[in-house]
Amino acid sequence: MIKLENVSVTINGKNILKNITCSxxxxxxxxxxxxxxxxxxxxxxxxxxxxxxxxxKIFLDDRDITHLDEQHRAAFISxxxxxxxxxxxxxxxxxxxxxxxxxxxxxxxxxxxxKKFPAHLSSELDKLNLGSEKILQTPxxxxxxxxxxxxxxxxxxxxxxxxxMLDEPTAALDPQSATxxxxxxxxxxxxxxLTTLLITHDPELALAIGKKIWILENGHITKQFDVQxxxxxxxxxxxxxxxxxxxxx
Amino acid sequence: xxxxxxxxxxxxxRGLIFSLSVMAIYITxxxxxxxxxxxxxxxxxxxxxxxxxLTHNIPWFVAxxxxxxxxxxxxLMTGLLHTKLKLNNLISGIVVTTALFSINLxxxxxxxxxxxxxxxxxLIPQTSNxxxxxxxxxxxxxxxxxxxxxxxxxxxLFKAVGDNPQMLTNLGKNPHTYVIAALMLANGVTALAGGxxxxxxxxxxxxxxxxxxxxxxxxxxxxxxxxxxxGFNLIMGAILYQAIIAATFELNVDPEWNKLITALxxxxxxxxxxxxxxxxxxxx
Numbered sequence: 001m002i003k004l005e006n007v008s009v010t011i012n013g014k015n016i017l018k019n020i021t022c023s024x025x026x027x028x029x030x031x032x033x034x035x036x037x038x039x040x041x042x043x044x045x046x047x048x049x050x051x052x053x054x055x056x057k058i059f060l061d062d063r064d065i066t067h068l069d070e071q072h073r074a075a076f077i078s079x080x081x082x083x084x085x086x087x088x089x090x091x092x093x094x095x096x097x098x099x100x101x102x103x104x105x106x107x108x109x110x111x112x113x114x115k116k117f118p119a120h121l122s123s124e125l126d127k128l129n130l131g132s133e134k135i136l137q138t139p140x141x142x143x144x145x146x147x148x149x150x151x152x153x154x155x156x157x158x159x160x161x162x163x164x165m166l167d168e169p170t171a172a173l174d175p176q177s178a179t180x181x182x183x184x185x186x187x188x189x190x191x192x193x194l195t196t197l198l199i200t201h202d203p204e205l206a207l208a209i210g211k212k213i214w215i216l217e218n219g220h221i222t223k224q225f226d227v228q229x230x231x232x233x234x235x236x237x238x239x240x241x242x243x244x245x246x247x248x249x
Numbered sequence: 250x251x252x253x254x255x256x257x258x259x260x261x262x263r264g265l266i267f268s269l270s271v272m273a274i275y276i277t278x279x280x281x282x283x284x285x286x287x288x289x290x291x292x293x294x295x296x297x298x299x300x301x302x303l304t305h306n307i308p309w310f311v312a313x314x315x316x317x318x319x320x321x322x323x324x325l326m327t328g329l330l331h332t333k334l335k336l337n338n339l340i341s342g343i344v345v346t347t348a349l350f351s352i353n354l355x356x357x358x359x360x361x362x363x364x365x366x367x368x369x370x371x372l373i374p375q376t377s378n379x380x381x382x383x384x385x386x387x388x389x390x391x392x393x394x395x396x397x398x399x400x401x402x403x404x405x406l407f408k409a410v411g412d413n414p415q416m417l418t419n420l421g422k423n424p425h426t427y428v429i430a431a432l433m434l435a436n437g438v439t440a441l442a443g444g445x446x447x448x449x450x451x452x453x454x455x456x457x458x459x460x461x462x463x464x465x466x467x468x469x470x471x472x473x474x475x476x477x478x479x480g481f482n483l484i485m486g487a488i489l490y491q492a493i494i495a496a497t498f499e500l501n502v503d504p505e506w507n508k509l510i511t512a513l514x515x516x517x518x519x520x521x522x523x524x525x526x527x528x529x530x531x532x533x
Contacts, residue, residue: 074421081415089412092405100405104420110398113405156419 001025002047002163002195007056009039009046016042018219019056024163029189029196031210033203034242039219040199044165047197049073060162075105078161080152082168087152090141094151097140101155124154128184146177153185157194164189166198182209203235215242258381260495264488265384266449269442270465271472271483272395273435278469280399280479281411281431286342286462287327290349291320291436293458295443297357300453303366313369313444320440321433323349328429354455361453368448380449387445388484391438396479398434407431439465460508464490467511470518490514 002024009017016039024030034040045051047058049070058066065073081087088097099117106116125135128150140148149169157164166185170178186209189196200206206213207227215223223241225231270292277285295316302312323345330341369387370380398404406427409416414424439461447453465487472486490511497510 071418071421071423074419079419086413086415089409089416091412092408096405100409100416101420103402103406103422108402108406108422110401110403113400113402115402 001059001061003059004047005057005059007046007053007058009042009051010054011042011051016219017046017053020219020221021056022214022221022224024195024197026195027193029209029211030198031206031213032197032199032216033201033206033213033238034216038216040216041167043216044079044167044197044199047163048077048079048165076162077165078156078163079165080149080156080167080169082171084145084148084152084172088140088148088155091139093137093139094143095136097151097155098136098158101158104159118158121154121158128180144177146173146181149173149177149181150184153181153188157188157192160192160194162195164194164196166196168199168201171201203238207233207235207238213238217243256495256499258379260491261488262381262384262449264468264491265381265388265484266442266445267461267464267468267491268388268484268487269391269445270439270461271468271487272392272479273439273442274462274465274469275472275479275483276395276407276431276435276438279411280407281428283331283338283411283428283432284342285324285327285432285435286339287323287345287349287432287436288342288439288465289458289460289462290346290353291323291440292443292446292461293353293455294323294349294356295320295440296447296453296458297353297361297443297455298440299444299447300357300361300363303363303368303448304361306366309366309368309371309448313441316444317437317441320443321437323440324432324434324436325429327436328425328432332425332428350455353458357453357455359455363447363451363453369445370448384445384449389481391441392479392481392484395434395438399479403427403430460511463508463511463515467515467518470515470522474518474522 004020004022007017007020008015020043032040032043042051046053049065049068049072052069053066056066057064060076089100092100095117096113098121099114102116102118135143135147140151143151149172153169169185170181173181182205188194198210211226211228213225213227213233214221222243225233225238227233270288273288273291274285277283277288298316298319299312302315303309307315326348327341327345330336330344331338336344370383373379373382399407406417406422407430410424410427410431414428417424417427443458443461446457450457468487468490469483470486471489472482472484475485476482493514494507494510497507498504502510
């Protein structure tokens with residue numbers, strides 16, 4: 001369980017996140033929605049350790065991780081970025097990227113860089129119909145955005161993390177690639193009961209996949225919905241709950 | 250005929266030594282994408298220290314190890330300035346190179362003659378003067394070791410940090426550690442080149458290190474016209490550059506124009522490369 005207690009983040013004198021208190025339970029699938037500039041990405045940055053909270057405390061179970069940096073939080077948090085460029089090494093082949101992603105939480109040495117190649121993932125690649133034999137030797141930069149995000153998803157979950165964060169992972173993709181990625185991701189997340197946070201602007205998607213929906217506005221979590229408890233909420237209702245006028249100054 | 254062979258031999262020998270600096274520039278600019286100007290100072294540091302150590306009767310192989318470590322320390326300084334003090338890549342390198350110019354002067358003065366001290370090249374009979382026999386296996390071995398290293402797990406992380414430092418953080422690794430390690434490796438290798446050059450010519454001159462960066466860059470660009478990967482193409486690029494400079498000697502061009510010729514060569518090669526890529530794009 002991850003618990004935030006009165007967490008605030010101030011950047012250049014601006015209070016981006018304000019006194020947030022919330023809990024992310026094991027197995028939660030929380031979708032975060034909110035207007036642009038509400039602080040959603042900063043919320044992710046603060047949890048992943050990219051930004052250290054200016055005030056308040058963050059706990060993983062009972063361990064205080066408030067001042068733990070991003071590199072060390074990566075041991076239990078994985079993050080998929082909106083920008084496919086941030087999710088892999090463009091100049092390296094897919095096989096090399098997969099091997100590299102398996103260095104996580106392991107010591108590296110002067111052995112062959114491909115030694116940690118996760119051969120067991122070949123079946124996952126087959127499921128994606130990416131032509132696994134050929135694609136393995138293809139440089140990452142030659143793949144489409146959709147293929148890159150799919151592989152990035154596999155790479156980020158090579159060691160199932162305690163918390164998985166997806167920051168608008170389909171924003172840069174065409175609808176077909178976005179659907180393919182989401183179908184694969186949702187099945188994987190449910191099969192492995194991954195504790196997941198996902199940012200989206202799509203209310204229908206939020207309602208379709210989220211077990212919980214949080215609305216983040218102006219640096220506060222203003223509303224929380226528990227979809228599992230059978231609340232009667234439509235996409236237009238959800239939009240109605242978001243105050244798009246309440247943008248950051 | 251004999252004099253022609255001697256010219257070709259000299260071109261190859263110098264090319265082999267300078268190819269180490271080309272390898273260093275490849276590591277910094279092509280792998281970790283860090284335009285490191287301290288490589289210039291490290292070459293001089295390697296040379297100055299080598300001259301000093303040899304004149305103090307330190308065995309040549311110990312001296313080579315020491316100059317490599319000294320170069321690595323210069324790389325460490327550049328890395329720390331960049332990662333800890335957040336100095337820009339170029340400024341970090343300029344600061345270190347500027348500092349090293351004074352340090353090199355203090356170590357060996359503006360000139361220092363090694364004299365008849367034993368060097369690596371004494372492994373072959375003095376009369377043969379075929380230093381190429383020593384240099385080919387030594388330089389090729391270093392190139393092969395570096396190529397092997399770049400295929401190891403550490404080498405993969407070097408490539409990764411240049412392309413996407415966020416990825417290293419995602420893997421729980423510190424990107425700064427790998428930037429610093431790569432700079433240490435590159436500067437160590439170029440200091441080794443500086444040390445070998447002093448053993449090769451028999452003296453140190455503070456001016457011999459000036460412009461090494463641009464010589465290495467010219468070698469790198471020439472090598473990339475042969476192949477883009479890390480391999481013997483880097484050695485060929487360095488030799489090709491030496492051949493071009495030697496050709497200007499043959500054409501009786503005043504050596505004072507060498508640096509200008511190098512600069513023009515780089516501009517020409519880059520312009521040709523851009524033109525050819527534009528042409529390729531049009532074709533496709």
